[in-house]
Each structure stands twice: as structure tokens, then as C-alpha cells.
Amino acid sequence: xxxxxxxxxxxxxxxxxKMISQHCEMQIGNYDGVLPKDVLIDKVKGVDGILCxxxxxxxxxxxxxxxxxxxxxxxxxxxxxxxxxxxxxxxxIMVTNTPGVLTETTADLAWALMMSIARRIVxxxxxxxxxxxxxxxxxxxxxxxxxxxxxxxVGFGRIGQAVARxxxxxxxxxxYYSRKRAPEDVEKQLNASFVDLSTLLRESDFVTLHLPxxxxxYHLIGEEELRMMxxxxxxxxxxxxxxxxxxxxxxxxxxxxxxxxxxxxxEKEPQIEPELLELDNVIxxxxxxxxxxTTRTKMSVxxxxxxxxxxxxxxxxxxxxx
Ligand code: DGY
Numbered sequence: 001x002x003x004x005x006x007x008x009x010x011x012x013x014x015x016x017x018k019m020i021s022q023h024c025e026m027q028i029g030n031y032d033g034v035l036p037k038d039v040l041i042d043k044v045k046g047v048d049g050i051l052c053x054x055x056x057x058x059x060x061x062x063x064x065x066x067x068x069x070x071x072x073x074x075x076x077x078x079x080x081x082x083x084x085x086x087x088x089x090x091x092x093i094m095v096t097n098t099p100g101v102l103t104e105t106t107a108d109l110a111w112a113l114m115m116s117i118a119r120r121i122v123x124x125x126x127x128x129x130x131x132x133x134x135x136x137x138x139x140x141x142x143x144x145x146x147x148x149x150x151x152x153x154v155g156f157g158r159i160g161q162a163v164a165r166x167x168x169x170x171x172x173x174x175x176y177y178s179r180k181r182a183p184e185d186v187e188k189q190l191n192a193s194f195v196d197l198s199t200l201l202r203e204s205d206f207v208t209l210h211l212p213x214x215x216x217x218y219h220l221i222g223e224e225e226l227r228m229m230x231x232x233x234x235x236x237x238x239x240x241x242x243x244x245x246x247x248x249x250x251x252x253x254x255x256x257x258x259x260x261x262x263x264x265x266x267e268k269e270p271q272i273e274p275e276l277l278e279l280d281n282v283i284x285x286x287x288x289x290x291x292x293x294t295t296r297t298k299m300s301v302x303x304x305x306x307x308x309x310x311x312x313x314x315x316x317x318x319x320x321x322x
Contacts, residue, residue: 004048004071004311009035009056012076013293016051016300023308024049034270041065049307051076054287055269058083063091072310074303077290078102079240080320081213089321096306096318100158101298102290107162109289110208110238113262117234117283118206119143144205144232144259146170152204154197154220155211155239156182163208164190175200201228206236213240221245226252234260238289241266250275253282264289 006020009029020026029035029043034055044050044066052058054077063070063084072094073083080097088095116122120143127133127141151167153160156178164174167190174192176182177200187194197220201207207229211217221235222245229235235258237244246267252258253276260281266272269287276282290296306316 005046006049006051006307006311007043007047008051009040009043010053012051012303013297013300015297016302016304019301019304020051020307024311037061044070048072049074049311051303051307052082053077054079054082056082058088060084060087063087063093072096072307072316074307074310074316076299076303079212081240085321093321094310094316094319095321096303096310096316097320098299098302098306099318101302102295103158103162105292105295106159106238106289107166109264109285109291110159110163110210110236111166113236113238113264113283113285114206114208114234115146117236117260117262117281118146122283123280144234146172146206148172149205150175150203152176152200152207153192154178154200154207154209156192157210159238160208160210161186161190163210164192175204197225198228201225202230204233205230206234208236209239209243211239211243213242217243219243219245221249223248223251226257229258231256231259233258234262236262238264241269246273246276250279253279 003023003025006024007027008020011028031039040056040062044062047066048069049072051074058073070093073088074096075083076098078097078099080095083095085095120141124141147170150173153164153174153176156176160176164176167174174190175195176192177195177197181194220243226248249261250273253261262283264285265287272284276284290299306318310316
């Protein structure tokens with residue numbers, strides 16, 4: 001039997017690639033940065049499966065260019081807003097993602113960002129490297145206590161809950177807002193209270209976002225919401241950039257409506273709003289939520305398994321368009 005043809009848009013950990021190459025004729029996109037659309041369109045011609053990144057926009061043009069034999073699009077991410085699901089479903093193409101394996105790693109990063117912005121770690125590091133540290137000072141780099149503060153978790157799925165779980169060690173009060181209220185036992189276990197978004201924004205010292213990007217969550221945090229937050233509060237985003245109206249956030253940071261922000265994702269990723277680069281009260285990281293060796297390896301195996309199973313007539317374990 002002829003092996004199915006697949007295109008993997010970028011180098012991913014070997015474990016996944018090994019599995020794919022055993023079962024498929026594989027080509028890998030070797031491009032520094034996001035694969036340009038014309039290259040993507042060219043590379044997918046005639047393939048049965050695509051393994052893509054969250055930065056690859058897989059729309060009608062790409063599916064059309066691939067051809068009628070295209071069976072599966074395996075996303076190397078839990079979020080799949082980069083894929084036109086409706087179009088894929090219409091064409092009978094299976095779409096899969098990588099849920100679960102990156103939950104704890106992304107929650108770790110949300111915490112790393114929260115602690116770094118609250119305790120001015122990045123600013124302090126820069127200060128030392130610039131040779132400005134000339135002795136202990138009572139008023140040097142004062143920050144905000146995390147211990148005992150109120151944590152507001154927006155989006156209470158796997159990652160939101162993992163972030164909340166870590167808060168117990170810091171004796172925090174946890175509020176959450178979500179489309180669906182969590183079961184009572186989960187609320188109890190995490191000591192988390194369900195509130196509406198405006199209550200969460202008004203009462204939290206740290207607001208951390210953990211929702212998918214959808215029509216409903218686009219610009220969920222805009223000028224009105226930022227103005228509701230406490231002046232001493234921080235906003236953390238490890239979800240998707242467009243959940244925040246970035247222009248409004250710049251205004252909020254400049255005018256000190258909030259004390260700071262830490263962003264791992266951006267509205268026009270990988271472009272960064274130039275004004276954000278000028279501000280000291282924001283930390284910027286390059287979408288590294290799931291970036292640990294272990295997690296990226298697990299993601300590669302999971303995406304490969306989804307791809308191969310779909311190509312060999314099985315229902316892939318992480319099918320999103322059932
Ligand atoms: C995802 O999987 O959606 C994450 O954003 C990757 O880091």
C-alpha cells in the first residue's frame with residue numbers, strides 16, 4: 001500500500017516525526033519564522049495530511065490548494081483558531097489538537113509571568129546588568145505581594161483551573177469567570193468563587209486570561225474592562241492576543257489605570273505593538289506557554305498520533321470537528 005503524503009509545516013521534536021515517517025511520506029517545512037502563505041499553498045498540493053502550527057493560517061485557500069484527498073489537519077497546539085473549522089468540516093476534513101499535555105506547563109508560565117511582573121524581575125535584571133546596582137536601598141524596585149492577594153481567573157477550563165490550583169500555596173483568594181460554572185466539587189477543591197466578569201475585574205489584584213479565541217472572546221478585555229480594574233492590578237495573558245484590545249491596553253499602561261501587564265501572546269503576532277516595547281510596566285515573551293522540552297515532545301507525539309490515525313481510517317483521539 002502506498003504511504004499517505006503529509007506536510008509538516010515546521011521542525012517539531014523527533015519523537016513525533018519518527019512516528020510520522022514510519023507511516024507516511026513526509027515533507028517538513030524548513031523556514032525560519034512563519035511559513036508564508038504562498039509557500040504553504042505550494043507545499044500542501046496533493047497531500048493527505050497537514051501537521052501545522054498555531055501560526056499557520058489554514059483557510060479555504062490552503063484546503064483548496066491541497067486538493068480533495070486532504071483528510072486531516074493536525075494542529076500542534078490546543079487552540080485551533082488558526083484553522084477554518086467550518087470550512088474543514090464542510091469538506092469532510094478532520095481537525096485535531098493537542099489538549100491536556102500542555103496544561104501544567106502553560107499554568108507554570110502564567111505564574112512565572114505573574115511573579116515576574118509583580119516583583120519586577122525583568123526590570124531588576126536589566127538594572128543589575130546595566131551596572132546600576134550600587135548597594136541595598138529601602139526604596140529600590142518595590143513591587144506587589146502575591147501572597148494573600150486576589151487572583152481573578154478568566155476562563156476556567158483545564159489551564160485556568162491549573163493556575164487556580166497553584167494559588168493555594170500563596171494563600172490567595174480565587175475568583176473565576178467562565179462561560180460555564182465549574183462543578184461544586186471543583187470550586188471547593190480549588191477554593192474558587194464564580195463571579196461575573198465585572199466583579200472579577202473590580203476585585204482582583206491579578207487577572208489572568210485562559211480562554212480560547214472565538215467571536216465571543218475577541219477584545220473581551222477592552223478600555224471599559226481595563227478601567228474597571230484596580231489601579232494596583234496586573235493583567236496576564238497566556239491565552240490568545242486578540243482577547244485583549246492591545247491599543248486599549250497601551251492606554252491603560254501609559255495612564256496607569258493598572259499597574260502592569262505580562263503578555264505571552266499578541267494581537268497581531270508575531271508583530272508587537274511598538275508602544276508596548278517602550279513601556280517598563282509590561283513583560284513580553286514570545287508565545288512560550290507550552291515551551292518545555294517535555295511538553296513539546298508530548299505535543300509532537302500527540303499530533304503525530306492524531307495525524308497517522310486519521311490517515312489510516314481511525315477516529316483520531318483529539319478530533320475537534322465531530
Ligand atoms: C496552544 O497550544 O494553543 C498554545 O498556545 C501553545 O503554546
